[in-house]
Amino acid sequence: MSIKLSVIIPTYNPDADILGQTLQALKVQSLPSSEWELIIIDNNSTPAVKVDLQWHPHATIVKEPNQGLTYARIKGFEEAKGDVVVMVDDDNILAADYLQHALQLLENRPALGAAGGKSLPEFKAEPPVWIKDFYGNLALRDLGNEAVTGKWEGCYPGFAPIGAGMIIRKTALKNYIRHINEGARLISDRQGQSLGSGGDNDMVLNILKDGWEIGYFPQLVLHHIIPANRLEYRYLARLNKDSFKSWIKVLHIHGINPWKKTSRWSVPLRKLKLWFTQRAYVGKANFIKWQGYCGMAEALADL
Incomplete structure (x- = not known):
């Protein structure tokens, strides 16, 4: 067969x-x-x-x-x-x-x-x-x-x-x-x-x-x-950041990225602003979400 x-x-x-x-x-x-x-x-x-x-x-x-x-x-x-x-x-x-x-x-x-x-x-x-x-x-x-x-x-x-x-x-x-x-x-x-x-x-x-x-x-x-190590918040933060960076790259390659390219010099300021808008200081879940947006900021600057 x-x-x-x-x-x-x-x-x-x-x-x-x-x-x-x-x-x-x-x-x-x-x-x-x-x-x-x-x-x-x-x-x-x-x-x-x-x-x-x-x-x-x-x-x-x-x-x-x-x-x-x-x-x-x-x-x-x-x-x-x-x-x-x-x-x-x-x-x-x-x-x-x-x-x-x-x-x-x-x-x-x-x-x-x-x-x-x-x-x-x-x-x-x-x-x-x-x-x-x-x-x-x-x-x-x-x-x-x-x-x-x-x-x-x-x-x-x-x-x-x-x-x-x-x-x-x-x-x-x-x-x-x-x-x-x-x-x-x-x-x-x-x-x-x-x-x-x-x-x-x-x-x-x-x-x-x-x-x-x-x-x-x-x-x-x-x-x-x-497993337990994949539930640790620092791992999830890194995972979320890298996933956002990959996502922006894929969208850009396929011509469906809705966001504009940003300047590399603006990335630290954007991350600082996101720290407050995402209330990353409140708890682990907010910190993980903030890291995702940091990845997005880096990816848009790298386009």
Whole structure:
């Protein structure tokens, strides 16, 4: 039987226990393993990633020495044999019917290029009361129980899929992969100390602008493991700042940035003003939000 679907898991120095949970969820998928392959992309881990994949007839570990999530994903796309690609992070726990739904959705909807669903939290420590304000930063989302689809309308859709669990028709990735390989631009996710995350957005915009539909489908459900260190406010502040910087860059590249370029000399003054307007001194949540706006100020000056 031919491979219909490819699961791609990019990973860099993974937590062995959490990656084990991700793989365990894949072991119990309702879609027969003969119909899908598993590709783990070892993105320069030290030591190299070693996991038992004997349970799967079409599983492999591929190395990608170029550091960065975008490079790892591109390597996975190029290795994939399936017509459908499912992007899985190394801390995602897919529902047992996830792959089956993914395949059915793209087989039944020929205009659909990419889609996502619910990414629900599995916290490993008690989260702060304000954490929901930053669910988007943590790749968490629940848009309800109604499906939503749409095409390119000159802006970024609020229902656009996030990277965690995104399902993609491989043919819809053709131009995106070409842009990256030609060096035309690179919106790099998670590279070095950067926590930027614009690669997902760049991918979605390329798919939309190529004429494909995208969608949100509530039957696609995964749980995202959030360890204690990712709930620490200084981490979230840095995450929010880098995410805003990536977001502005993506919007600018795609010609849909609504904000004007600012002067580099004005950045410190803008940050000081934002300190007060965002009341960053009041509490941790306000401080995190302020850092996001600081990232925006820096990005607009760098355009």
